[in-house]
Amino acid sequence: MGIDARIARLSGRASHEAWVQLQRFRHHPQIERLLAYLEDVEGTVSLADIDNAVRHVFRGEGTMRAASADIFHSLSSQFVQELHEALEAAISLQGADKGNIQIIDDNSQLRIVAQRGFERDFLKHFAFVRFDGSSACAKAFRAGAPVVVTDVREDPSFNDHLAIMQAAGIRAVQSIPLLDASDRVIGMLSVHFRTPLPSPEWRTESLQLSAARAAAVLRRHST
16 A cells, blocks of 8 residues: 555544644655554544654664664764864855754754854754754654745744744755665754745755765764
């Protein structure tokens, strides 16, 4: 049975909130494992069931969470330096002003491990980002694909973060997942701009090249 058919089958017994949340994971690389967990749930599938499925899938041995946890606990000075070099290159290629790299920590959240240009309030606000959040990096994680916010003032889903973005002088964001050799998300690269972007396709090719470089650093230091 295909992914769409399996999702449709679940729709008949999922709450509205759970159904909306499940749609966000439709194209994620781990959707088959998420569905396998949810198909074993008896009765109505709730939003809590979706959250439990996410934690279950990303907590198993050999999953992206485990791989990222290994990376997180082996942060060396060389590793940090290489991450910053990859970040600096990405900021330059995109013509951005600031940026950060996140990896997945032990609590299945995105945690900043390298950044340039941000001050304490921004770093505190985004210190730990949940996968179900409304930030660009959380959306990119769920999509398993780049997310571009061309103007944070024009994106209603960004309301929870608008004040902190304005305080940091940010008007646009590009976030792209960092993948391991099996195309599992192990981190996130985000670059930030002081002015709105002209289109969602802004320098797409160089963004992908930058993500590949940063992901290579993560993979190299996880072995």
